[in-house]
Amino acid sequence: MTDAAEPSVCAQLAGEARRLPATAWDKSEPLARWIRPSRPTGRTRSPTEQALAIDAYLRELLTAPSAEHVGVxxxxxxxLYLLDFVTGAAHCQQYALAEVRQGQLPKELASPFQPTAALCMGGWARLARVMNRPALVAGAAPSAGFPEGEYRVAVWTGRGWEPPCGLKLRLRTVLTPVQRFCAPGSAVCGAGQAVALGLATASEAAGAAEAGFAARQPDDEVLAALNPPLQEPGAVGDPNLPLPTFGAKDGRRNGFLMQFSNAAGERLPVFIGGRWWLAVVGRAGIGWRTGAAVNVAFFAPPGRAVDAVASYQFGIEPAGLLDATAVDEPR
Structure with a gap:
């Protein structure tokens, strides 16, 4: 009778993740105690690191222009050495691996896996100590703005890579009111708060479309205003709609969150205070970049900029781990 195989490092990480307190998930890297990445070398590099940084073949693998800085x-x-090159507004990382043994020329190492997602906007690949074992890790921790995180891990045996494993993490999040703006004399302002929170919650879960209708059939004026919505600046269909603030001034606001991103958003009718309104709900942000907040705005038909009546912002906050799943690839 043989002993059971030791759990993979991903299964061990999943176990540690489940034991963490909810407050740990406020940090940028909750698993830092068990995933300890190597640090890039500074200006003072060893002869080996200098040679790798200018190696023409490795730079070609990275598609790094000759004048660009390559991290080692x-x-x-x-x-083990990892070379990387970061480019573009999304800070996308490309990497190559090399093995350098004393007295031998550098040897390219094939990556043991392809990351399941692009290494951009916080995603990274690093050599690291994972559960005190040397490994290659790629992925990103979950966060309030991106509550699903994923890692791929391959352990180095000294002669090669073990079969990789995966770790998927999902956070539980909550929405909290951050700020509210209302047009002078708006009849929607107070009554719309709970409706706006319901729309924001539904939008984060699966989509807000069903939340606004209740059991009523929208009237023709509202349906006409949404088919299609006006796309002029500040109107209900503006793909980069600024959050209406009705002239309110506050220098402490996060400007990145004061408009709707164009990565996602819904326009739909809502019934508040005995009549129909037009609603816009979606992630805050600029262009395709989204932040950890959901914005909601209400308009009277036909949905011009001057028809805005109220707007709301809800912050997305982590509330602990929802689940951690390890996926081990067959040996």
């Missing part, structure tokens, strides 16, 4: 990461105590 060495995992201490191993012959």
């Amino acid at each position: 990461h060495h995992l201490q105590g191993t012959p």
Whole structure:
């Protein structure tokens, strides 16, 4: 009778994740105690690191222009090096691996896996100590703005890579009111708060479309205003709609969150205070970049900028781990 195989590092990480207190998920890297990445070398590089940084073949693998800086990461105590090049507004990382043993020329190492998502906007690949074992890790921790995180991990044996494993993490999040703006004399302002929160919650879950109708049939004026919605600046269909503030001034606001991103958003009718209104609901942000907040705005038909009556912002906050799942690939 043989002993059961030791759980993979991903299964071990999942176990540690489940034991963390809810407050740990407020941090940028909740698993930092068990995933300890190598650090890029500074201006003072060893001869090996200098040679790798200018190696023409490795730079070609990275598609790094000759004038661009290439990062070099060495995992201490191993012959492993990771070279990377970060480019674009989304800070996308490309990487290559090399093995350098004493007295030998550098040897390219094939990556043990392809990351399941682009290494952009916080995603990264690093050599690291994972559960005290040398490994390659790629992915990103979950956050309030992106509550689903994923890692791929392959352990280095000293001779090669073990089969990789995966770790998926999902956070539980809550919405909290951040700010509200109302047109002078708006009849929707107070009554719309609960409706706006319901729309924001539904939007984060699966979509707000059903939340606004209740059991009523929208009137023709509202349906006409949404088919299609006006796309002039500040109108209900503006793809980069600023959050209506009705002239309110506050220098402490986060400007990045004071408009609707165009990555996602819904326009739909809502019934408040005995009549129909037009609603816009979606993630705050600029262009395709989204932030950890949901914006909601209400308009009277036909939905011009001057028809805005109220707007609301709800912050997305982590409330602990929802689940952690390890996926081990067959040996």
